[in-house]
Amino acid sequence: MPVLVMKFGGTSVANLDRIRRAAKRVGVEVAKGYDVIVIVSAMSGKTNELVGWVDEVSPLHDAREYDAIVSSGENVTAGLMALTLQEMNVEARSWQGWQVPLKTNSTHSAARIDDIPTDNISAKFADGMRVAVVAGFQGVSPENRITTLGRGGSDTTAVAFAAAFDAVRCDIYTDVDGVYTTDPRITDKARKLDKIAFEEMLELASLGAKVLQTRSVELAMRFNVKLRVLSSFEEQSDSAGTLVCAEEEIMEQNVVSGIAYSRDEAKMTLVSIADRPGIAAAIFVPLSEAGVNVDMIIQNISEEGRTDMTFSCPVDQVARAQKALSDAKDSGDINFHDLIADTDVSKVSAVGIGMRSQSGVAAKMFKVLSDEGVNIKVIATSEIKISVLIDRKYMELAVQSLHDAFELEKLAT
Numbered sequence: 001m002p003v004l005v006m007k008f009g010g011t012s013v014a015n016l017d018r019i020r021r022a023a024k025r026v027g028v029e030v031a032k033g034y035d036v037i038v039i040v041s042a043m044s045g046k047t048n049e050l051v052g053w054v055d056e057v058s059p060l061h062d063a064r065e066y067d068a069i070v071s072s073g074e075n076v077t078a079g080l081m082a083l084t085l086q087e088m089n090v091e092a093r094s095w096q097g098w099q100v101p102l103k104t105n106s107t108h109s110a111a112r113i114d115d116i117p118t119d120n121i122s123a124k125f126a127d128g129m130r131v132a133v134v135a136g137f138q139g140v141s142p143e144n145r146i147t148t149l150g151r152g153g154s155d156t157t158a159v160a161f162a163a164a165f166d167a168v169r170c171d172i173y174t175d176v177d178g179v180y181t182t183d184p185r186i187t188d189k190a191r192k193l194d195k196i197a198f199e200e201m202l203e204l205a206s207l208g209a210k211v212l213q214t215r216s217v218e219l220a221m222r223f224n225v226k227l228r229v230l231s232s233f234e235e236q237s238d239s240a241g242t243l244v245c246a247e248e249e250i251m252e253q254n255v256v257s258g259i260a261y262s263r264d265e266a267k268m269t270l271v272s273i274a275d276r277p278g279i280a281a282a283i284f285v286p287l288s289e290a291g292v293n294v295d296m297i298i299q300n301i302s303e304e305g306r307t308d309m310t311f312s313c314p315v316d317q318v319a320r321a322q323k324a325l326s327d328a329k330d331s332g333d334i335n336f337h338d339l340i341a342d343t344d345v346s347k348v349s350a351v352g353i354g355m356r357s358q359s360g361v362a363a364k365m366f367k368v369l370s371d372e373g374v375n376i377k378v379i380a381t382s383e384i385k386i387s388v389l390i391d392r393k394y395m396e397l398a399v400q401s402l403h404d405a406f407e408l409e410k411l412a413t
């Protein structure tokens with residue numbers, strides 16, 4: 001029988017009532033003839049609570065014990081979901097990650113999936129079992145220790161199972177009804193998209209649209225797993241939610257599909273550094289070793305052998321960046337006159353696969369911002385994205401005016 005993967009996030013399994021509701025949806029798919037693999041998150045708030053306990057007991061904790069503890073929230077929901085299904089006379093049982101086994105590497109708290117053998121669960125399906133409930137977020141290392149896939153990792157579990165079992169689709173049930181052209185809290189003209197290409201979703205996910213863990217979208221793209229994001233609180237229908245799929249499946253490709261933003265960015269400038277071979281490495285290697293996620297970078301033209309280097313990073317990493325750079329200065333690896341941190345900036349981006357074939361999108365974006373009197377501080381582009389760094393106080397205005405200018409409310413469904 002065809003396999004369908006259904007993943008329920010924390011809010012969709014927040015209490016017994018919601019688990020019952022989710023189980024009913026599973027029952028509907030079983031009745032259609034699917035063998036269903038259900039991936040569950042911990043009840044909402046549970047993982048945070050567990051992380052809090054770990055931090056309280058041991059701030060510099062053993063990562064293996066962290067994983068043993070924080071993975072446990074999913075065990076509870078998996079068992080409860082299986083029991084609820086059994087009460088509805090649906091043949092179901094639960095699996096923890098190690099029982100499948102979902103094999104990962106040994107990078108605790110951010111493990112990568114190596115393999116998901118299917119024989120165990122497939123044999124049960126062949127025996128007449130209809131639903132395999134699997135605890136998301138967790139796996140087992142070659143050393144036989146419990147691992148976790150990083151916060152939000154149940155999405156990645158779900159996509160990995162869909163790939164391993166060659167599922168017809170991977171439905172991600174969450175508390176929003178799909179992927180929007182922008183954040184509906186910023187403009188009520190935001191519209192739900194029917195379909196979005198993997199690459200667009202990747203840009204939106206990494207830009208801060210927190211619907212899906214970025215890794216899950218990368219995995220879906222690599223294995224061409226059709227992903228559907230939909231709300232577990234709304235009426236069930238085949239056209240509900242947003243389908244994340246290969247771009248070939250999207251007939252009318254949007255020039256711009258969405259406006260994303262990241263509110264809390266910082267812009268850092270190293271003033272007057274020597275412009276010599278190796279200077280970029282001397283700056284960015286220590287930053288990366290310090291765990292600073294550098295995003296945009298610009299190097300100015302140099303005068304008399306000296307130049308300025310500007311980069312952006314999340315605001316909460318500024319202190320770390322300052323320390324890494326002043327350490328590098330102290331040890332003589334780099335020399336700068338000043339390090340200026342502008343912590344009041346946000347990043348706004350226009351994303352769309354149609355940009356590949358259509359020119360003028362950047363020009364239009366800059367014109368819109370200039371008409372609003374918004375100064376652009378840094379610009380970065382990729383094939384399907386244009387990002388600008390602007391003063392934070394203009395972020396909402398920028399998102400709204402770009403959403404208007406690219407007529408995204410007309411992408412309505």
Ligand code: ASP
Pocket residue numbers: 009010041042047048073136137150151152153154155
């Ligand atoms: N419960 C885990 C978390 O909150 C994994 C997940 O829900 O995706 O990060």
Ligand code: MG
Pocket residue numbers: 009152155211212213
């Ligand atoms: Mg999530």
